[in-house]
Amino acid sequence: MPKAHHPRHGSMQVWPRVRAKRSYPRIDRFSKAKDAKLLGFAGYKAGMTHIIITDGRKNSMTKGEDISVPVTVLECPPVRIAGVRFYKKKYKAIQPAGEMMAKPDKELGRKINISKKEPKATDSAKPEDFDDLRILIQTQPKMTGIGKKKPELFEVCIGGSKEEKLAFVKENLGKELSVKDVFAEGQLIDIHAVTKGKGFQGPVKRFGVKVRGRKSEKTKRGPASLGDWKHKMTWRVAHAGQMGYHNRVDYNKQIMMIGDEAEKVNAAGGFKRYGNVKNTYLLIKGSLPGPAKRMVRMETAMRADPKFEQAPQTVQHIITRK
Secondary structure, rough: OOOOOOOOOOOOOOOOOOOOOOOOOOOOOOOOOOOOOOOOEEEEEEEEEEEEEEEOOOOOOOOOOEEEEEEEEEOOOOOOEEEEEEEEEEOOOOEEEEEOOOOOOHHHHHOOOOOOOOOOOOHOOOOOOOOEEEEEEEEEEHHHOOOOOOOEEOOOOOOOOHHHHHHHHHHHHOEEEEEHHHHOOOEEEEEEEOOOOOEEEHHHHHHHHOOOOOOOOOOOOOOOOOOOOOOOOOOOOOOOOEEOOOOOEEEEEEEEEEEOOOOOOOOOOOEEEOOOOOOEEEEEEEEOOOOOEEEEEEEOOOOOOOOOOOOOOOOEHHHHHH
């Protein structure tokens, strides 16, 4: 029988494999929408379970039948609109042109230094003074049971025209918004998260390089070839380095359910390494990056499949551990 050739694994498209700068991701590109509403939200990963649904897809082989679907539970306490940041187009790019903050609460002082001056009123802002604006969102982890008080602070885009965006800001600055104001059941969203960290690992664990035989010279758990000797070792060669704790995106994840009754999803004794869900939660089809308690950012799908069938799939039962 011939010897199996199994040199390495690991996609070259997933690059760079470096540590994320912080535990929650930064998003550079946002989708667009005609309605003046938030295009993103945040939640905390509680764990996974599975649900029994009635398949309503017309082209499915299991149409009309009850099927089991694995889902991830995201606890989504309401977020607070802490401020707004204005942008102007300069040198073919947008650059910050000022910001306005709402009256801060006590928790925001754990994240940033709060000025003692009174915040500027949004009435002074006019549509001709800026080309775009983004909302500063403040999460509220104190409302969950994960034992954290320091909030996350990040930018989220709004849909609509400049006038509609400014009107939305003036109406909601300093107020709380629910996930129900942003997403709907059956919708496709993009998940931005930081994966579970594995630390510094060798090429066998990191890339799946084959372990060489006992009579091999020099190393056994390294790549068989380092590439062209005339140049430095390229990044294409499987070598040791950071594994995990990367910024990653999962595209087109479906929201199976948005619920308010936490007792329907909580297991006996709570979720492992998380506890009990206390706020509005999302059930997302499939698995998501990152460990329990990590914050996950959700955005309106940027490249949603036009053929995706957003059919009603009635949730019959949520399986919980008794």
